[in-house]
């Protein structure tokens with residue numbers, strides 16, 4: 001009898017394309033994105049505002065609303081509990097899609113109040129998540145919910161369980177959201193800018209908490225952030241996005257120590273914590289509109305290394321290998337940035 005070993009990756013995104021149909025045409029917010037996340041590991045998706053990070057993460061949970069639509073690609077969840085599922089191909093009303101959302105894959109949003117209902121107690125909201133995905137009594141759901149609140153560091157959890165979100169601070173609410181996201185022991189957690197709305201000391205606590213619980217549960221994390229400092233602290237791998245495409249991808253150490261794409265280099269130069277004493281430089285210009293994506297390398301109009309006739313013609317450069325698992329989409333990577 002032959003047995004198939006489970007894939008080492010919990011998620012494989014293959015050629016994902018998500019477009020918004022507008023009066024100006026079909027806008028490619030996510031334009032052929034490929035990545036995978038090994039079990040138990042963290043991949044950070046980074047880039048400036050508008051580069052397609054959130055649309056990628058919303059696509060994974062099929063939360064894109066019209067006029068947005070997944071127009072191509074696969075989102076393969078290799079679930080240890082439910083087998084292989086192509087989330088992109090699931091019918092909107094498929095019971096499997098309900099099982100994926102909040103059960104196998106869960107999500108933490110930037111602003112906790114997006115995820116929490118103001119008119120229900122936090123306990124009701126946590127137990128609802130449990131009852132939706134597990135066949136347990138209400139009393140058992142309450143016990144599990146209170147235990148989860150304790151795990152995420154909420155003091156007096158049995159009292160807090162019966163409180164409403166507005167009775168809590170922003171940091172405490174984000175802990176409740178994490179409790180809700182992890183109480184069903186998802187195989188993948190998507191954290192979309194989970195600490196941006198919080199002050200700096202609370203940010204570090206929340207990132208630490210996500211990491212501790214990730215290890216305990218053994219889930220993988222897709223971390224969406226524009227903050228490379230957060231990436232350095234939390235992720236194993238990083239994928240840098242620009243105008244709907246991944247332009248650099250690799251282990252965090254390699255990418256942050258020897259960034260090979262001028263866009264990644266520019267982002268790194270603009271982080272105060274990584275540039276103590278050095279003059280901070282911001283990337284010139286702004287991200288172009290999806291209605292006017294530059295020809296050739298989409299970054300060339302903002303790139304100090306761009307060469308006419310090479311960088312501004314033809315199709316966008318594909319990713320090529322510059323290290324064992326380090327890839328970059330720049331035709332001049334070898335000339336401008338040998339480590």
Ligand SMILES: Nc1ncnc2c1ncn2[C@@H]1O[C@H](COP(=O)(O)OP(=O)(O)OP(=O)(O)O)[C@@H](O)[C@H]1O
Pocket residue numbers: 020022027029047048049050051052053054055056067068226290
């Ligand atoms: N409903 C919509 N209609 C048209 N375009 C949209 C819509 N929602 C998003 N977009 C476009 O998709 C692109 C990607 O947006 P996305 O929110 O994924 O960026 P992001 O990298 O997550 O930015 P941020 O850090 O600001 O959240 C942007 O150009 C945005 O304008």
